[in-house]
Amino acid sequence: MESKAARLFLGAWTLMIMLFLFIPIAIIVVYAFNASNIQSWPIAGFSLRWFGETWANEAVRHALWLSVRVALFATTISVVLGSLAAFAVHYYRFPGRESIAFLVVLPIALPGIITGMALSSFFVVTGVNLSILTIVIGHATFCIVIVYNNVIARLRQLPRSLSEASMDLGGDAFYTFRRVTLPMISTSVVSGGILAFALSFDEVIVTTFTAGAQNTLPLWIFGAIRLGQKLPEVNVVVLIVMLFTLIPVLLSYRMMNKAPASAGR
Amino acid sequence: MALDKALPLGEPQQSPLRSLAIAVWRRPALGASALLAGPMGWLVLIYLAALATLFISAFWSVNDFTGEIVHSWTLDNFRQLVESSVYPHIALRTIGIAFAVTLTDIVLAFPLAYFMARIARPKLRAALFAMVLLPLWSSYLARVYAWRLILSHDGVLNWFLLELGLPRAHIGYTNWAMWIVFSYIWLPFMVMPIYAAIERIPGSFLEASQDLGGRGLRTLRKVILPLAMPGVIAGSIFTFSLTLGDYITPVLVGGPGSNFIGNVVFSNVGIANNIPFAAAFATVPLVVMAIYLFIARRLGAFEMM
Structure with a gap:
Protein backbone atom coordinates (compact mmCIF):
# COMPACT_ATOMS: atom_id res chain seq x y z
CA MET A 1 0.00 0.00 0.00
CA GLU A 2 2.88 2.32 0.86
CA SER A 3 4.66 3.73 -2.17
CA LYS A 4 7.99 2.29 -3.18
CA ALA A 5 9.85 5.38 -2.04
CA ALA A 6 8.16 5.24 1.36
CA ARG A 7 9.10 1.58 1.79
CA LEU A 8 12.68 2.30 0.84
CA PHE A 9 12.87 5.20 3.28
CA LEU A 10 11.38 3.15 6.13
CA GLY A 11 13.70 0.22 5.44
CA ALA A 12 16.75 2.46 5.40
CA TRP A 13 15.61 4.17 8.58
CA THR A 14 15.18 0.81 10.32
CA LEU A 15 18.68 -0.21 9.27
CA MET A 16 20.13 3.04 10.61
CA ILE A 17 18.40 2.59 13.97
CA MET A 18 19.68 -0.96 14.25
CA LEU A 19 23.23 0.28 13.64
CA PHE A 20 22.65 3.04 16.19
CA LEU A 21 21.48 0.44 18.73
CA PHE A 22 24.25 -2.08 18.21
CA ILE A 23 27.43 -0.15 17.37
CA PRO A 24 27.92 0.95 21.02
CA ILE A 25 27.45 -2.63 22.18
CA ALA A 26 29.96 -3.88 19.63
CA ILE A 27 32.41 -1.24 20.85
CA ILE A 28 32.11 -2.52 24.42
CA VAL A 29 33.03 -5.98 23.25
CA VAL A 30 36.02 -4.74 21.27
CA TYR A 31 37.39 -2.57 24.08
CA ALA A 32 37.38 -5.46 26.56
CA PHE A 33 40.14 -7.06 24.45
CA ASN A 34 42.18 -3.87 24.20
CA ALA A 35 45.88 -4.68 24.59
CA SER A 36 46.78 -1.17 25.73
CA ASN A 37 45.70 0.67 28.84
CA ILE A 38 45.01 3.81 26.81
CA GLN A 39 41.36 4.19 25.86
CA SER A 40 41.71 5.51 22.31
CA TRP A 41 40.31 4.33 19.02
CA PRO A 42 41.38 2.29 17.16
CA ILE A 43 42.60 0.00 19.92
CA ALA A 44 46.28 -0.90 19.92
CA GLY A 45 45.77 -4.65 19.53
CA PHE A 46 43.85 -7.64 20.84
CA SER A 47 44.78 -9.27 24.11
CA LEU A 48 43.25 -11.25 26.96
CA ARG A 49 45.61 -9.57 29.42
CA TRP A 50 42.97 -7.49 31.22
CA PHE A 51 40.72 -10.44 31.90
CA GLY A 52 43.41 -11.93 34.10
CA GLU A 53 44.21 -8.61 35.78
CA THR A 54 40.52 -8.03 36.48
CA TRP A 55 40.08 -11.41 38.09
CA ALA A 56 43.15 -10.71 40.25
CA ASN A 57 41.48 -7.54 41.55
CA GLU A 58 40.01 -8.38 44.94
CA ALA A 59 37.60 -5.42 44.97
CA VAL A 60 36.04 -6.67 41.74
CA ARG A 61 35.64 -10.21 43.08
CA HIS A 62 34.07 -8.87 46.27
CA ALA A 63 31.65 -6.71 44.32
CA LEU A 64 30.74 -9.59 42.03
CA TRP A 65 29.99 -11.84 44.98
CA LEU A 66 27.86 -9.17 46.66
CA SER A 67 25.93 -8.57 43.44
CA VAL A 68 25.25 -12.27 43.00
CA ARG A 69 24.01 -12.65 46.59
CA VAL A 70 21.82 -9.54 46.41
CA ALA A 71 20.32 -10.66 43.10
CA LEU A 72 19.60 -14.16 44.42
CA PHE A 73 17.89 -12.90 47.59
CA ALA A 74 15.94 -10.18 45.77
CA THR A 75 14.86 -12.69 43.13
CA THR A 76 13.65 -15.16 45.75
CA ILE A 77 11.58 -12.55 47.56
CA PRO A 95 -12.43 -3.91 46.30
CA GLY A 96 -9.16 -2.15 45.45
CA ARG A 97 -8.17 -4.86 42.99
CA GLU A 98 -7.33 -2.31 40.29
CA SER A 99 -5.03 -0.39 42.57
CA ILE A 100 -2.90 -3.44 43.30
CA ALA A 101 -1.54 -3.53 39.75
CA PHE A 102 -0.81 0.17 40.13
CA LEU A 103 0.95 -0.27 43.48
CA VAL A 104 3.08 -3.11 42.12
CA VAL A 105 4.22 -1.04 39.12
CA LEU A 106 4.86 2.13 41.11
CA PRO A 107 8.46 1.35 42.20
CA ILE A 108 9.64 1.23 38.59
CA ALA A 109 7.15 3.72 37.14
CA LEU A 110 8.38 6.50 39.40
CA PHE A 122 12.86 5.60 55.43
CA PHE A 123 15.98 3.76 56.63
CA VAL A 124 17.36 6.90 58.26
CA VAL A 125 14.11 7.68 60.08
CA THR A 126 13.56 4.10 61.25
CA GLY A 127 17.22 3.78 62.27
CA VAL A 128 18.03 0.83 60.00
CA ASN A 129 21.73 0.67 59.17
CA LEU A 130 22.61 0.25 55.51
CA SER A 131 23.76 -3.29 54.76
CA ILE A 132 23.21 -6.07 52.26
CA LEU A 133 19.71 -6.32 53.74
CA THR A 134 18.78 -2.77 52.71
CA ILE A 135 20.09 -3.36 49.17
CA VAL A 136 17.99 -6.53 48.95
CA ILE A 137 14.89 -4.69 50.21
CA GLY A 138 15.29 -2.02 47.54
CA HIS A 139 15.86 -4.52 44.72
CA ALA A 140 13.06 -6.86 45.78
CA THR A 141 10.64 -3.92 45.82
CA PHE A 142 11.13 -3.03 42.17
CA CYS A 143 11.56 -6.67 41.03
CA ILE A 144 8.09 -7.75 42.24
CA VAL A 145 6.44 -6.18 39.20
CA ILE A 146 8.57 -8.22 36.77
CA VAL A 147 7.46 -11.54 38.24
CA TYR A 148 3.89 -10.29 38.70
CA ASN A 149 3.60 -9.30 35.03
CA ASN A 150 5.02 -12.59 33.79
CA VAL A 151 2.85 -14.78 35.97
CA ILE A 152 -0.40 -12.90 35.46
CA ALA A 153 0.13 -12.89 31.70
CA ARG A 154 0.38 -16.69 31.78
CA LEU A 155 -2.58 -17.12 34.14
CA ARG A 156 -4.74 -15.13 31.72
CA GLN A 157 -3.82 -17.53 28.92
CA LEU A 158 -4.85 -20.64 30.87
CA PRO A 159 -8.30 -22.01 30.20
CA ARG A 160 -10.30 -22.05 33.41
CA SER A 161 -11.86 -25.35 32.38
CA LEU A 162 -8.69 -27.26 33.28
CA SER A 163 -8.78 -26.42 36.97
CA GLU A 164 -12.56 -26.81 36.99
CA ALA A 165 -12.16 -30.30 35.56
CA SER A 166 -9.65 -31.13 38.30
CA MET A 167 -12.07 -29.95 40.96
CA ASP A 168 -14.99 -31.83 39.40
CA LEU A 169 -12.88 -34.96 39.61
CA GLY A 170 -12.41 -34.44 43.35
CA GLY A 171 -9.20 -32.44 43.59
CA ASP A 172 -9.35 -29.71 46.24
CA ALA A 173 -7.79 -26.27 45.81
CA PHE A 174 -4.32 -27.33 46.98
CA TYR A 175 -4.30 -30.51 44.91
CA THR A 176 -5.47 -28.65 41.82
CA PHE A 177 -2.86 -25.98 42.33
CA ARG A 178 -0.03 -28.48 42.77
CA ARG A 179 -0.97 -30.86 40.00
CA VAL A 180 -2.70 -28.67 37.42
CA THR A 181 -1.99 -24.94 37.79
CA LEU A 182 1.62 -25.00 38.95
CA PRO A 183 2.94 -27.21 36.14
CA MET A 184 1.32 -24.88 33.62
CA ILE A 185 2.67 -21.64 35.06
CA SER A 186 6.07 -22.83 36.27
CA THR A 187 7.97 -21.57 33.21
CA SER A 188 6.47 -18.12 33.62
CA VAL A 189 7.53 -18.05 37.27
CA VAL A 190 11.06 -19.11 36.36
CA SER A 191 11.38 -16.68 33.48
CA GLY A 192 10.02 -13.87 35.66
CA GLY A 193 12.63 -14.79 38.25
CA ILE A 194 15.38 -14.71 35.64
CA LEU A 195 14.35 -11.26 34.47
CA ALA A 196 14.23 -10.10 38.09
CA PHE A 197 17.76 -11.44 38.58
CA ALA A 198 18.99 -9.54 35.52
CA LEU A 199 17.28 -6.34 36.63
CA SER A 200 18.75 -6.58 40.12
CA PHE A 201 22.22 -7.46 38.88
CA ASP A 202 22.43 -4.32 36.77
CA GLU A 203 20.68 -1.74 38.96
CA VAL A 204 22.57 1.40 39.96
CA ILE A 205 20.31 4.29 40.95
CA VAL A 206 18.31 2.78 43.81
CA THR A 207 21.39 0.85 44.94
CA THR A 208 23.47 3.99 45.44
CA PHE A 209 20.89 5.12 48.00
CA THR A 210 20.68 1.82 49.88
CA ALA A 211 24.21 0.41 49.75
CA GLY A 212 26.14 2.67 52.10
CA ALA A 213 29.84 1.88 51.87
CA GLN A 214 29.44 -1.45 50.08
CA ASN A 215 30.05 -1.97 46.37
CA THR A 216 27.91 -4.06 44.09
CA LEU A 217 29.46 -4.66 40.69
CA PRO A 218 27.60 -1.79 39.00
CA LEU A 219 28.58 0.50 41.88
CA TRP A 220 32.22 -0.51 41.46
CA ILE A 221 32.03 0.29 37.74
CA PHE A 222 30.32 3.61 38.40
CA GLY A 223 32.94 4.62 40.96
CA ALA A 224 35.86 3.58 38.77
CA ILE A 225 34.58 5.42 35.70
CA ARG A 226 33.84 8.53 37.70
CA LEU A 227 37.34 8.60 39.16
CA GLY A 228 38.90 7.59 35.85
CA GLN A 229 40.71 4.71 37.52
CA LYS A 230 41.27 1.14 36.39
CA LEU A 231 39.58 1.79 33.06
CA PRO A 232 40.99 -1.33 31.34
CA GLU A 233 39.43 -3.41 34.11
CA SER A 252 13.94 -16.57 29.72
CA TYR A 253 12.82 -15.39 26.27
CA ARG A 254 13.18 -18.92 24.90
CA MET A 255 11.29 -20.31 27.88
CA MET A 256 8.35 -17.95 27.50
CA ASN A 257 8.12 -18.68 23.80
CA LYS A 258 8.45 -22.43 24.00
CA ALA A 259 6.18 -22.93 26.98
CA PRO A 260 2.65 -22.16 25.74
CA ALA A 261 2.44 -25.38 23.71
CA SER A 262 2.66 -27.44 26.89
CA ALA A 263 0.59 -24.92 28.81
CA GLY A 264 -2.41 -25.62 26.63
CA ARG A 265 -2.98 -22.19 25.18
CA MET B 1 -1.07 -37.73 34.55
CA ALA B 2 0.09 -41.15 35.65
CA LEU B 3 -2.77 -43.31 36.83
CA ASP B 4 -1.07 -44.56 40.00
CA LYS B 5 -0.70 -40.97 41.18
CA ALA B 6 -4.34 -40.09 40.58
CA LEU B 7 -6.75 -39.56 43.44
CA PRO B 8 -8.24 -42.73 44.95
CA LEU B 9 -11.81 -43.45 44.01
CA GLY B 10 -14.69 -43.58 46.44
CA GLU B 11 -15.51 -41.35 49.39
CA PRO B 12 -14.02 -37.83 49.49
CA GLN B 13 -10.82 -37.68 51.50
CA GLN B 14 -10.77 -36.18 54.97
CA SER B 15 -7.67 -34.31 56.10
CA PRO B 16 -6.84 -31.02 57.81
CA LEU B 17 -5.49 -29.65 54.54
CA ARG B 18 -8.71 -30.57 52.80
CA SER B 19 -10.82 -28.88 55.48
CA LEU B 20 -8.71 -25.78 55.00
CA ALA B 21 -9.20 -25.96 51.24
CA ILE B 22 -12.96 -26.18 51.74
CA ALA B 23 -12.98 -23.29 54.21
CA VAL B 24 -11.06 -21.11 51.77
CA TRP B 25 -13.34 -22.12 48.92
CA ARG B 26 -16.45 -21.14 50.89
CA ARG B 27 -15.00 -17.80 51.99
CA PRO B 28 -13.11 -16.23 49.05
CA ALA B 29 -12.18 -13.24 51.22
CA LEU B 30 -10.05 -15.59 53.31
CA GLY B 31 -8.17 -16.87 50.28
CA ALA B 32 -7.64 -13.43 48.83
CA SER B 33 -6.34 -12.04 52.12
CA ALA B 34 -3.98 -14.98 52.59
CA LEU B 35 -2.51 -14.44 49.14
CA LEU B 36 -2.30 -10.66 49.47
CA ALA B 37 -0.91 -10.44 53.01
CA GLY B 38 2.71 -10.92 51.88
CA PRO B 39 2.94 -8.74 48.79
CA MET B 40 0.69 -5.97 50.10
CA GLY B 41 2.38 -6.03 53.49
CA TRP B 42 5.72 -5.54 51.76
CA LEU B 43 4.61 -2.82 49.38
CA VAL B 44 2.56 -0.88 51.91
CA LEU B 45 4.73 -1.25 55.01
CA ILE B 46 7.99 -0.68 53.19
CA TYR B 47 7.38 1.09 49.91
CA LEU B 48 4.38 3.30 50.64
CA ALA B 49 5.74 4.01 54.11
CA ALA B 50 9.03 5.04 52.47
CA LEU B 51 7.24 7.33 50.03
CA ALA B 52 5.30 8.87 52.91
CA THR B 53 8.53 9.37 54.85
CA LEU B 54 10.06 11.07 51.82
CA PHE B 55 7.12 13.40 51.54
CA ILE B 56 7.00 14.23 55.23
CA SER B 57 10.73 14.68 55.66
CA ALA B 58 10.66 17.33 52.93
CA PHE B 59 8.98 19.51 55.59
CA TRP B 60 11.62 18.84 58.24
CA SER B 61 15.00 20.49 58.60
CA VAL B 62 18.53 19.73 59.71
CA ASN B 63 20.21 21.33 62.70
CA ASP B 64 23.26 23.15 61.34
CA PHE B 65 25.46 22.32 64.31
CA THR B 66 24.59 18.76 65.21
CA GLY B 67 23.51 17.53 61.78
CA GLU B 68 20.48 15.89 63.42
CA ILE B 69 17.12 15.97 61.69
CA VAL B 70 14.71 18.38 63.41
CA HIS B 71 11.17 17.00 63.35
CA SER B 72 9.25 20.28 63.26
CA TRP B 73 7.28 21.56 60.28
CA THR B 74 8.91 24.09 58.05
CA LEU B 75 8.74 25.24 54.43
CA ASP B 76 12.37 26.37 54.50
CA ASN B 77 13.54 23.63 52.12
CA PHE B 78 11.07 24.71 49.47
CA ARG B 79 11.84 28.40 50.04
CA GLN B 80 15.52 27.65 49.64
CA LEU B 81 14.78 25.82 46.37
CA VAL B 82 12.71 28.58 44.84
CA GLU B 83 14.87 31.50 45.97
CA SER B 84 18.16 29.91 45.01
CA SER B 85 19.89 31.01 41.80
CA VAL B 86 21.06 27.46 41.04
CA TYR B 87 18.27 24.97 41.77
CA PRO B 88 15.50 26.31 39.50
CA HIS B 89 18.07 26.27 36.71
CA ILE B 90 18.92 22.63 37.43
CA ALA B 91 15.25 21.68 37.55
CA LEU B 92 14.63 23.39 34.21
CA ARG B 93 17.65 21.71 32.64
CA THR B 94 16.44 18.30 33.83
CA ILE B 95 12.90 18.83 32.57
CA GLY B 96 14.11 20.42 29.32
CA ILE B 97 16.44 17.56 28.46
CA ALA B 98 13.74 15.04 29.39
CA PHE B 99 11.44 16.75 26.86
CA ALA B 100 14.15 16.89 24.18
CA VAL B 101 14.92 13.21 24.68
CA THR B 102 11.24 12.31 24.47
CA LEU B 103 10.76 14.22 21.21
CA THR B 104 13.93 12.74 19.71
CA ASP B 105 12.85 9.22 20.59
CA ILE B 106 9.42 9.78 19.03
CA VAL B 107 11.07 10.88 15.78
CA LEU B 108 13.57 7.98 15.82
CA ALA B 109 11.05 5.33 16.85
CA PHE B 110 8.03 6.14 14.70
CA PRO B 111 9.34 5.08 11.25
CA LEU B 112 10.95 1.99 12.79
CA ALA B 113 7.74 1.01 14.56
CA TYR B 114 5.79 1.61 11.35
CA PHE B 115 8.19 -0.57 9.38
CA MET B 116 7.91 -3.35 11.99
CA ALA B 117 4.12 -3.20 12.16
CA ARG B 118 3.16 -2.79 8.52
CA ILE B 119 6.00 -3.67 6.16
CA ALA B 120 8.28 -6.29 7.73
CA ARG B 121 7.35 -9.95 7.12
CA PRO B 122 6.62 -12.00 10.28
CA LYS B 123 10.14 -13.43 10.48
CA LEU B 124 11.87 -10.10 10.06
CA ARG B 125 9.39 -8.55 12.46
CA ALA B 126 10.23 -11.09 15.17
CA ALA B 127 13.94 -10.49 14.63
CA LEU B 128 13.53 -6.71 14.84
CA PHE B 129 11.43 -7.11 17.95
CA ALA B 130 14.18 -9.09 19.66
CA MET B 131 16.86 -6.66 18.44
CA VAL B 132 15.02 -3.64 19.83
CA LEU B 133 14.53 -5.30 23.21
CA LEU B 134 18.00 -6.80 23.52
CA PRO B 135 19.90 -3.57 24.27
CA LEU B 136 17.39 -2.83 27.02
CA TRP B 137 18.61 -5.88 28.90
CA SER B 138 22.29 -5.52 28.16
CA SER B 139 23.37 -3.44 31.15
CA TYR B 140 22.57 0.22 31.48
CA LEU B 141 26.07 1.12 32.68
CA ALA B 142 27.72 -0.72 29.82
CA ARG B 143 25.75 1.28 27.29
CA VAL B 144 26.42 4.65 28.93
CA TYR B 145 30.09 3.74 29.19
CA ALA B 146 30.16 2.80 25.51
CA TRP B 147 29.13 6.35 24.63
CA ARG B 148 31.85 7.73 26.82
CA LEU B 149 34.30 5.74 24.72
CA ILE B 150 32.64 6.92 21.50
CA LEU B 151 32.42 10.63 22.31
CA SER B 152 35.74 11.14 24.09
CA HIS B 153 38.57 13.19 22.56
CA ASP B 154 40.34 10.14 21.07
CA GLY B 155 37.15 8.15 20.68
CA VAL B 156 35.42 6.45 17.80
CA LEU B 157 33.47 9.51 16.66
CA ASN B 158 36.50 11.76 16.33
CA TRP B 159 38.49 9.03 14.62
CA PHE B 160 35.66 8.73 12.12
CA LEU B 161 35.49 12.48 11.56
CA LEU B 162 39.26 12.74 11.06
CA GLU B 163 39.17 9.89 8.56
CA LEU B 164 36.59 11.87 6.61
CA GLY B 165 38.84 14.91 6.78
CA LEU B 166 36.52 16.79 9.13
CA PRO B 167 37.54 18.59 12.33
CA ARG B 168 37.09 16.94 15.74
CA ALA B 169 33.75 17.28 17.47
CA HIS B 170 33.74 18.34 21.10
CA ILE B 171 30.56 16.66 22.24
CA GLY B 172 31.93 14.66 25.16
CA TYR B 173 31.00 16.02 28.61
CA THR B 174 28.34 18.46 27.40
CA ASN B 175 24.55 18.66 27.45
CA TRP B 176 24.65 17.38 23.85
CA ALA B 177 26.25 14.19 25.07
CA MET B 178 23.52 13.71 27.67
CA TRP B 179 20.87 14.29 25.03
CA ILE B 180 22.38 11.65 22.71
CA VAL B 181 22.98 9.09 25.44
CA PHE B 182 19.53 9.39 27.03
CA SER B 183 17.87 9.17 23.62
CA TYR B 184 19.91 6.06 22.91
CA ILE B 185 19.25 4.34 26.22
CA TRP B 186 15.48 4.82 26.39
CA LEU B 187 14.70 4.36 22.68
CA PRO B 188 13.37 0.77 23.05
CA PHE B 189 10.76 2.02 25.54
CA MET B 190 9.38 4.28 22.83
CA VAL B 191 9.45 1.75 19.98
CA MET B 192 7.33 -0.90 21.72
CA PRO B 193 4.15 1.06 22.53
CA ILE B 194 4.17 2.88 19.16
CA TYR B 195 4.51 -0.47 17.44
CA ALA B 196 1.60 -1.84 19.45
CA ALA B 197 -0.55 1.17 18.53
CA ILE B 198 0.22 1.06 14.79
CA GLU B 199 -0.31 -2.69 14.64
CA ARG B 200 -3.83 -2.22 15.98
CA ILE B 201 -4.87 0.12 13.17
CA PRO B 202 -7.02 -1.94 10.76
CA GLY B 203 -5.65 -1.97 7.22
CA SER B 204 -9.13 -1.11 5.95
CA PHE B 205 -8.88 2.34 7.53
CA LEU B 206 -5.85 3.12 5.42
CA GLU B 207 -7.49 1.73 2.29
CA ALA B 208 -10.58 3.81 2.97
CA SER B 209 -8.45 6.91 3.36
CA GLN B 210 -6.69 6.22 0.07
CA ASP B 211 -9.92 5.41 -1.74
CA LEU B 212 -11.18 8.78 -0.66
CA GLY B 213 -8.14 10.39 -2.25
CA GLY B 214 -5.83 10.75 0.76
CA ARG B 215 -2.29 10.53 -0.60
CA GLY B 216 0.45 8.95 1.51
CA LEU B 217 1.30 11.90 3.72
CA ARG B 218 -2.29 12.96 4.16
CA THR B 219 -3.25 9.45 5.32
CA LEU B 220 -0.30 9.53 7.69
CA ARG B 221 -1.31 12.87 9.15
CA LYS B 222 -5.08 12.40 9.29
CA VAL B 223 -5.43 8.67 10.04
CA ILE B 224 -2.26 7.02 11.28
CA LEU B 225 -0.88 9.72 13.57
CA PRO B 226 -4.10 10.30 15.54
CA LEU B 227 -4.62 6.56 16.01
CA ALA B 228 -0.98 5.99 17.02
CA MET B 229 -1.06 8.87 19.50
CA PRO B 230 -1.89 6.80 22.62
CA GLY B 231 1.16 4.65 21.86
CA VAL B 232 3.35 7.72 21.47
CA ILE B 233 2.12 9.10 24.80
CA ALA B 234 2.62 5.75 26.53
CA GLY B 235 6.20 5.60 25.28
CA SER B 236 6.81 9.19 26.31
CA ILE B 237 5.86 8.34 29.91
CA PHE B 238 8.84 6.00 30.05
CA THR B 239 11.37 8.19 28.26
CA PHE B 240 10.31 11.26 30.21
CA SER B 241 10.16 9.64 33.65
CA LEU B 242 13.37 7.67 33.22
CA THR B 243 15.32 10.75 32.10
CA LEU B 244 13.84 12.84 34.87
CA GLY B 245 14.97 10.42 37.57
CA ASP B 246 18.44 9.64 36.27
CA TYR B 247 21.67 11.00 37.65
CA ILE B 248 24.20 8.41 36.51
CA THR B 249 24.35 9.53 32.89
CA PRO B 250 24.92 13.21 33.83
CA VAL B 251 27.86 12.12 36.01
CA LEU B 252 29.38 9.86 33.34
CA VAL B 253 28.90 11.81 30.12
CA GLY B 254 27.76 15.28 31.20
CA GLY B 255 30.20 18.06 31.91
CA PRO B 256 30.92 19.72 35.25
CA GLY B 257 27.98 22.12 34.76
CA SER B 258 25.38 19.53 33.81
CA ASN B 259 23.85 18.54 37.13
CA PHE B 260 20.40 16.99 37.13
CA ILE B 261 17.87 17.07 39.98
CA GLY B 262 19.08 13.58 40.85
CA ASN B 263 22.68 14.74 41.29
CA VAL B 264 21.66 17.38 43.82
CA VAL B 265 19.43 14.90 45.63
CA PHE B 266 22.18 12.31 45.78
CA SER B 267 24.88 14.67 46.99
CA ASN B 268 22.54 15.96 49.70
CA VAL B 269 21.91 12.43 50.93
CA GLY B 270 25.43 11.07 50.66
CA ILE B 271 27.75 13.99 51.23
CA ALA B 272 25.88 16.93 52.81
CA ASN B 273 23.68 14.58 54.84
CA ASN B 274 20.71 16.93 54.41
CA ILE B 275 17.90 14.46 53.83
CA PRO B 276 15.05 16.98 54.26
CA PHE B 277 16.42 19.22 51.53
CA ALA B 278 17.05 16.26 49.22
CA ALA B 279 13.51 15.07 49.86
CA ALA B 280 12.12 18.50 49.02
CA PHE B 281 13.96 18.57 45.70
CA ALA B 282 12.89 14.98 44.95
CA THR B 283 9.26 16.07 45.15
CA VAL B 284 9.81 18.16 41.99
CA PRO B 285 10.07 15.17 39.60
CA LEU B 286 7.32 13.49 41.61
CA VAL B 287 4.92 16.38 41.00
CA VAL B 288 5.99 16.74 37.35
CA MET B 289 5.33 13.02 36.77
CA ALA B 290 1.96 13.20 38.54
CA ILE B 291 0.87 15.99 36.18
CA TYR B 292 2.29 14.13 33.19
CA LEU B 293 0.49 10.89 34.11
CA PHE B 294 -2.76 12.79 34.64
CA ILE B 295 -2.57 14.28 31.14
CA ALA B 296 -1.46 10.95 29.65
CA ARG B 297 -4.47 9.18 31.14
CA ARG B 298 -6.79 11.74 29.63
CA LEU B 299 -5.20 11.07 26.24
CA GLY B 300 -5.82 7.33 26.61
CA ALA B 301 -2.21 6.23 26.97
CA PHE B 302 -2.88 3.62 29.64
CA GLU B 303 -4.74 1.39 27.23
CA MET B 304 -1.46 0.93 25.37
CA MET B 305 0.60 -0.30 28.32
Missing part, protein backbone atom coordinates in the same frame (compact mmCIF):
# COMPACT_ATOMS: atom_id res chain seq x y z
CA SER A 78 10.13 -11.06 44.40
CA VAL A 79 9.24 -14.48 42.96
CA VAL A 80 7.22 -15.33 46.08
CA LEU A 81 5.55 -11.94 46.48
CA GLY A 82 5.00 -11.32 42.77
CA SER A 83 3.41 -14.74 42.22
CA LEU A 84 1.14 -14.40 45.27
CA ALA A 85 -0.07 -10.99 44.09
CA ALA A 86 -0.70 -12.36 40.60
CA PHE A 87 -2.78 -15.28 41.96
CA ALA A 88 -4.84 -12.95 44.14
CA VAL A 89 -5.57 -10.51 41.32
CA HIS A 90 -6.32 -13.27 38.82
CA TYR A 91 -8.52 -15.56 40.92
CA TYR A 92 -10.38 -13.16 43.22
CA ARG A 93 -12.60 -10.11 42.85
CA PHE A 94 -12.27 -7.65 45.73
CA PRO A 111 11.76 8.05 38.59
CA GLY A 112 14.61 6.04 40.12
CA ILE A 113 15.75 8.77 42.47
CA ILE A 114 12.27 8.89 44.03
CA THR A 115 12.35 5.21 44.96
CA GLY A 116 15.97 5.45 46.09
CA MET A 117 15.47 8.65 48.04
CA ALA A 118 12.26 7.36 49.66
CA LEU A 119 13.94 4.17 50.86
CA SER A 120 16.99 6.10 52.02
CA SER A 121 14.98 8.51 54.17
CA VAL A 234 36.20 -1.44 33.73
CA ASN A 235 36.09 -2.51 30.06
CA VAL A 236 36.23 -6.14 31.09
CA VAL A 237 33.78 -5.87 33.99
CA VAL A 238 31.27 -4.00 31.85
CA LEU A 239 31.37 -6.81 29.30
CA ILE A 240 30.90 -9.38 32.05
CA VAL A 241 27.91 -7.54 33.54
CA MET A 242 26.43 -7.35 30.06
CA LEU A 243 26.76 -11.11 29.59
CA PHE A 244 25.44 -11.75 33.10
CA THR A 245 22.22 -9.95 32.23
CA LEU A 246 21.95 -10.84 28.55
CA ILE A 247 22.35 -14.60 28.75
CA PRO A 248 19.64 -15.15 31.41
CA VAL A 249 17.30 -12.88 29.46
CA LEU A 250 17.80 -14.90 26.28
CA LEU A 251 17.09 -18.07 28.28
